[in-house]
Amino acid sequence: MEQLTDSILTKVIKNRPANSHKGTFGKILLVGGNQNFGGAIIMAASAAVYAGAGLVTTATDSVNLDSLHDRLPETMFINYHDKVQLSNSASSVDTVVVGPGLGDDVRSQEVLLTVFANLSDQQTVIIDGSAITMMSKYKIDQPAGHVIYTPHQMEWQRLSGITISDQTIENNSQVARQMNATVVVKKHHTEIYTVDNKVYQLPIGTPAQATGGMGDTLAGIVGGFTAQFTNKTDAVLAAVYAHSAIAEQIAQNHYVVLPHQITESLPQFMNKYAN
Numbered sequence: 001m002e003q004l005t006d007s008i009l010t011k012v013i014k015n016r017p018a019n020s021h022k023g024t025f026g027k028i029l030l031v032g033g034n035q036n037f038g039g040a041i042i043m044a045a046s047a048a049v050y051a052g053a054g055l056v057t058t059a060t061d062s063v064n065l066d067s068l069h070d071r072l073p074e075t076m077f078i079n080y081h082d083k084v085q086l087s088n089s090a091s092s093v094d095t096v097v098v099g100p101g102l103g104d105d106v107r108s109q110e111v112l113l114t115v116f117a118n119l120s121d122q123q124t125v126i127i128d129g130s131a132i133t134m135m136s137k138y139k140i141d142q143p144a145g146h147v148i149y150t151p152h153q154m155e156w157q158r159l160s161g162i163t164i165s166d167q168t169i170e171n172n173s174q175v176a177r178q179m180n181a182t183v184v185v186k187k188h189h190t191e192i193y194t195v196d197n198k199v200y201q202l203p204i205g206t207p208a209q210a211t212g213g214m215g216d217t218l219a220g221i222v223g224g225f226t227a228q229f230t231n232k233t234d235a236v237l238a239a240v241y242a243h244s245a246i247a248e249q250i251a252q253n254h255y256v257v258l259p260h261q262i263t264e265s266l267p268q269f270m271n272k273y274a275n
């Protein structure tokens with residue numbers, strides 16, 4: 001097992017080529033936010049925009065449209081119950097983030113199935129929150145694409161069958177190895193099980209991060225990084241590192257770190273490491 005350091009940031013975050021446009025930095029679709037959890041998808045989409053994704057579309061319940069655009073005019077919007085629009089978007093973007101605040105009722109399941117049915121091998125899909133819970137609840141198969149799961153310990157228990165007290169690195173690796181996916185098991189000192197069977201641990205992070213929306217924000221950063229940086233595994237590692245490094249900086253003089261504070265710090269933080 002390897003400990004992550006900030007060298008992953010200089011490895012991944014590159015100066016932008018002069019001859020570029022928004023399409024150069026990835027088209028990303030974020031799917032989530034039911035009538036109760038609209039904030040989750042707004043936080044995830046904001047994180048993707050501030051992490052530098054080129055073109056961002058948010059598919060959510062239409063009840064969230066006004067607050068979404070009020071907070072984040074940079075994103076486009078789709079009503080996620082519109083199957084045709086959702087299918088077209090899911091099949092045409094480079095990267096999909098699905099799950100933050102999606103909920104786990106049958107209507108949410110329908111949204112998830114539509115997204116999964118439209119993915120193909122060239123795409124990257126970040127599966128978070130309710131999407132993980134529904135895959136175990138409704139026994140939904142892993143979709144096509146480069147798959148990245150971002151479960152917290154309870155979601156990992158649901159997905160892997162390993163109870164939280166048995167989630168040792170050895171047990172987690174054994175299951176992750178059979179999944180053809182990268183798994184980010186989120187907790188204090190998050191572990192990352194990569195698709196090529198390596199294990200990394202995040203040695204940083206703070207209890208000031210223990211607040212709702214912190215994982216939704218990470219899912220958006222992972223989406224933003226994988227959408228624009230070539231090596232997908234390194235992009236995940238850098239996203240996980242950046243999320244907690246920024247939180248630690250804010251926590252130096254704040255008792256609690258709010259997810260949107262991390263998001264707002266991303267462009268300046270990334271600029272320091274770009275090379």
Ligand SMILES: NC(=O)C1=CN([C@@H]2O[C@H](COP(=O)(O)OP(=O)(O)OC[C@H]3O[C@@H](n4cnc5c(N)ncnc54)[C@H](OP(=O)(O)O)[C@@H]3O)[C@@H](O)[C@H]2O)[C@@H](O)CC1
Pocket residue numbers: 036037038039040041099100101102103129130131133152153154155164186187212213214215216
């Ligand atoms: N503003 C919004 O819209 C927000 C919307 N959200 C959205 O809500 C949806 C549901 O997600 P969820 O994480 O809130 O609920 P669920 O999957 O049932 O897990 C909680 C259970 O797991 C347990 N637990 C054990 N270990 C744990 C660990 N390391 N980390 C975390 N939990 C751990 C925990 O134990 P307890 O706290 O009771 O001790 C509890 O029993 C999802 O789509 C998400 O995106 C949220 O992001 C909040 C802000």
Ligand SMILES: Nc1ncnc2c1ncn2[C@@H]1O[C@H](COP(=O)(O)OP(=O)(O)O)[C@@H](O)[C@H]1O
Pocket residue numbers: 129151152186187188189190204205206207208209210211212213214215216217218
């Ligand atoms: N005590 C802690 N120390 C370090 N990181 C933490 C701590 N508590 C929570 N986090 C981080 O906050 C995030 C929480 O994710 P998650 O539970 O999915 O939140 P939510 O679904 O509410 O957005 C993870 O990245 C986790 O590693």
Ligand SMILES: [Mg+2]
Pocket residue numbers: 128129152215216
């Ligand atoms: Mg979560």
